[in-house]
Amino acid sequence: xxxxxxxxxxxxxxxxxxxxxxxxxxxxxxxxxxxxxxxxxxxxxxxxxxxxxxxxxxxxxxxxxxxxxxxxxxxxxxxxxxxxxxxxxxxxxxxxxxxxx
Amino acid sequence: xxxxxxxxxxxxxxxxxxxxxxxxxxxxxxxxxxxxxxxxxxxxxxxxxxxxxxxxxxxxxxxxxxxxxxxxxxxxxxxxxxxxxxxxxxxxxxxxxxxxx
Numbered sequence: 001x002x003x004x005x006x007x008x009x010x011x012x013x014x015x016x017x018x019x020x021x022x023x024x025x026x027x028x029x030x031x032x033x034x035x036x037x038x039x040x041x042x043x044x045x046x047x048x049x050x051x052x053x054x055x056x057x058x059x060x061x062x063x064x065x066x067x068x069x070x071x072x073x074x075x076x077x078x079x080x081x082x083x084x085x086x087x088x089x090x091x092x093x094x095x096x097x098x099x100x101x
Numbered sequence: 102x103x104x105x106x107x108x109x110x111x112x113x114x115x116x117x118x119x120x121x122x123x124x125x126x127x128x129x130x131x132x133x134x135x136x137x138x139x140x141x142x143x144x145x146x147x148x149x150x151x152x153x154x155x156x157x158x159x160x161x162x163x164x165x166x167x168x169x170x171x172x173x174x175x176x177x178x179x180x181x182x183x184x185x186x187x188x189x190x191x192x193x194x195x196x197x198x199x200x201x202x
């Protein structure tokens with residue numbers, strides 16, 4: 001299916017707690033109920049298969065770039081970032097790309 | 102659908118050429134024809150929406166961790182990494198995670 005995909009990976013701070021990690025996931029999972037532009041949304045903690053990996057990834061699919069921007073700038077999303085994600089993030093890297101049909 | 106997802110993002114070297122970027126994508130797109138374990142495979146160059154993003158991302162879905170390992174270690178995949186990806190990569194970060202049903 002064609003569309004627009006947001007991919008982001010995080011490395012948490014060394015002092016992150018299990019509760020903080022769980023809170024990020026729990027809070028983000030509220031977003032599909034608030035943002036109908038989220039066509040697909042799947043996140044997860046690194047499975048530990050490969051050394052040197054980052055800790056957490058989110059992949060979010062949208063119909064187009066404008067739909068992604070609704071998600072990016074949604075006030076609840078921004079609040080989760082400010083309250084739960086930024087305080088535990090050591091590194092964050094993202095890519096958005098067009099999904100070919 | 103449950104499964105196992107591989108997410109990887111790349112920042113290319115500053116001297117990367119358009120031809121090298123295209124070659125990476127063209128070569129990787131051969132892999133679904135060679136690796137039936139690849140259930141879904143979507144990659145793309147950053148759309149330029151956000152400053153500071155990385156350059157390229159790949160998201161690959163598998164039935165399980167073992168199917169991912171077939172892809173990770175497939176000789177054609179390793180050859181593409183050695184010949185086309187590593188020479189132009191400045192930074193690479195990956196996460197693998199279990200896809201919840």
